[in-house]
Amino acid sequence: xxxxxxxxxxxxxxxxxxxxxxxxxxxxxxxxxxxxxxxxxxxxxxxxxxxxxxxxxxxxxxxxxxxxxxxxxxxxxxxxxxxxxxxxxxxxxxxxxxxxxxxxxxxxxxxxxxxxxxxxxx
Amino acid sequence: xxxxxxxxxxxxxxxxxxxxxxxxxxxxxxxxxxxxxxxxxxxxxxxxxxxxxxxxxxxxxxxxxxxxxxxxxxxxxxxxxxxxxxxxxxxxxxxxxxxxxxxxxxxxxxxxxxxxxxxxxxxxxxxxxxxxxxxxxxxxxxxxxxxxxxxxxxxxxxxxxxxxxxxxxxxxxxxxxxxxxxxxxxxxxxxxxxxxxxxxxxxxxxxxxxxxxxxxxxxxxxxxxxxxxxxxxxxxxxxxxxxxxxxxxxxxxxxxxxxxxxxxxxxxxxxxxxxxxxxxxxxxxxxxxxxxxxxxxxxxxxxxxxxxxxxxxxxxxxxxxxxxxxxxxxxxxxxxxxxxxxxxxxxxxxxxxxxxxxxxxxxxxxxxxxxxxxxxxxxxxxxxxxxxxxxxxxxxxxxxxxxxxxxxxxxxx
Numbered sequence: 241x242x243x244x245x246x247x248x249x250x251x252x253x254x255x256x257x258x259x260x261x262x263x264x265x266x267x268x269x270x271x272x273x274x275x276x277x278x279x280x281x282x283x284x285x286x287x288x289x290x291x292x293x294x295x296x297x298x299x300x301x302x303x304x305x306x307x308x309x310x311x312x313x314x315x316x317x318x319x320x321x322x323x324x325x326x327x328x329x330x331x332x333x334x335x336x337x338x339x340x341x342x343x344x345x346x347x348x349x350x351x352x353x354x355x356x357x358x359x360x361x362x
Numbered sequence: 363x364x365x366x367x368x369x370x371x372x373x374x375x376x377x378x379x380x381x382x383x384x385x386x387x388x389x390x391x392x393x394x395x396x397x398x399x400x401x402x403x404x405x406x407x408x409x410x411x412x413x414x415x416x417x418x419x420x421x422x423x424x425x426x427x428x429x430x431x432x433x434x435x436x437x438x439x440x441x442x443x444x445x446x447x448x449x450x451x452x453x454x455x456x457x458x459x460x461x462x463x464x465x466x467x468x469x470x471x472x473x474x475x476x477x478x479x480x481x482x483x484x485x486x487x488x489x490x491x492x493x494x495x496x497x498x499x500x501x502x503x504x505x506x507x508x509x510x511x512x513x514x515x516x517x518x519x520x521x522x523x524x525x526x527x528x529x530x531x532x533x534x535x536x537x538x539x540x541x542x543x544x545x546x547x548x549x550x551x552x553x554x555x556x557x558x559x560x561x562x563x564x565x566x567x568x569x570x571x572x573x574x575x576x577x578x579x580x581x582x583x584x585x586x587x588x589x590x591x592x593x594x595x596x597x598x599x600x601x602x603x604x605x606x607x608x609x610x611x612x613x614x615x616x617x618x619x620x621x622x623x624x625x626x627x628x629x630x631x632x633x634x635x636x637x638x639x640x641x642x643x644x645x646x647x648x649x650x651x652x653x654x655x656x657x658x659x660x661x662x663x664x665x666x667x668x669x670x671x672x673x674x675x676x677x678x679x680x681x682x683x684x685x686x687x688x689x690x691x692x693x694x695x696x697x698x699x700x701x702x703x704x705x706x707x708x709x710x711x712x713x714x715x716x717x718x719x720x721x722x723x724x725x726x727x728x729x730x731x732x733x734x735x736x737x738x739x740x741x742x743x744x745x746x747x748x749x750x751x752x753x754x755x756x757x758x759x760x761x762x763x764x765x766x767x768x769x770x771x772x773x774x775x
Contacts, residue, residue: 302461309465330479333584
């Protein structure tokens with residue numbers, strides 16, 4: 241089964257995303273900040289990471305950079321409420337950049353797309 | 363016309379790569395990074411690249427260091443702390459931040475990638491990437507103008523070298539408009555230039571990137587298993603999808619000259635130093651139009667003294683040499699040499715074709731030929747260096763071409 245690591249500091253959003261993605265048939269592991277995400281990546285070796293940016297302890301961009309340094313095969317989708325992080329050069333390392341809306345269809349689409357690309361390359 | 367100083371300064375961030383181990387320059391790099399190796403009496407190798415920046419109006423410079431950077435840091439602090447921060451001029455020495463990765467720099471492209479936050483903070487239009495270990499004079503503004511005129515994504519400075527030397531460099535193939543259509547890093551059989559079968563066009567490791575192109579390329583590269591090297595990975599990949607141009611190198615002050623040396627080996631180091639003591643050297647340190655800056659301590663003027671020793675009288679003879687401040691030569695012969703500050707050469711000694719670094723003491727009746735004597739070595743009376751490969755090899759490094767290197771502070775009895 242495909243495992244998604246969902247990194248999100250807001251508890252309600254985390255629950256919502258978790259449910260929705262489970263419903264899509266994914267195994268979902270969660271983390272509430274970048275630091276936790278790094279630990280989960282090492283432990284669970286997820287197939288893909290959904291990463292919020294604005295989080296306590298370690299933000300999503302830094303966490304993504306570190307994941308890329310150690311597990312560059314794991315794709316990362318940035319999922320943030322803000323579009324202005326696109327100006328951050330390091331955000332360009334994401335496999336997709338999604339601005340949060342109440343409709344999760346774009347995120348679900350991108351997950352499929354990125355996973356398909358990953359499987360094609362491997 | 364080249365870009366004027368304000369334009370060049372506003373648009374371009376310069377990154378100098380100074381993090382290599384410099385193993386092939388060992389033992390000169392035993393205690394210091396390659397860019398900090400003394401050169402030409404009073405300079406350090408990095409002074410030539412930094413002087414190019416200064417003479418080209420580029421005053422936003424970051425120097426990426428890594429190994430043994432103490433003496434380089436000190437030199438930059440003492441000699442190059444000249445920029446005005448309030449005018450947004452700076453020279454910053456940056457050791458690995460381990461902000462993205464907890465590893466040392468894996469290659470030239472990785473070094474820039476790991477400093478991506480520096481690029482982000484500055485947001486320059488273009489990024490000039492240079493090596494800290496080349497000797498040349500170049501006005502980078504002319505290259506920037508060429509880059510803009512060609513609407514290039516990346517421009518690489520290049521020059522022609524004899525075909526068999528092409529093996530050491532990235533060999534470039536261009537079309538009629540100087541656009542690069544082929545790039546091979548260190549090929550076993552370099553392709554000769556179409557106009558002249560004796561020479562081949564090579565990269566000088568001087569890259570001018572549009573910032574967005576650079577950032578995308580180094581991120582893509584970071585996500586792959588490569589050597590993370592500009593010459594091996596980034597450029598061969600980029601020539602297919604981007605506008606990559608070859609800028610024909612021209613000397614900063616004399617367009618008819620093509621003087622550029624990569625100080626990669628001890629032999630290359632010795633030869634480039636010897637170039638300076640030719641009667642009319644291609645690389646002229648005395649050119650007021652292209653000042654080369656450095657840091658040096660206060661030293662009294664150089665001095666020669668007449669020694670009266672029986673049975674014969676010895677006068678000094680100094681020919682084709684560079685003699686720095688604080689040196690005293692007493693009744694000795696010095697020919698084709700470079701003497702750094704505070705060197706002593708005593709009576710009856712004869713030194714030929716050698717590089718003698720700071721605070722070396724050479725006793726009486728010493729003979730030295732084709733040698734590099736690093737700092738603070740005392741050469742005892744009657745010693746000879748450079749006359750017997752067998753004998754020298756027991757204590758010193760001797761290169762294939764026969765240059766003897768005595769390491770810093772080596773104790774000789």
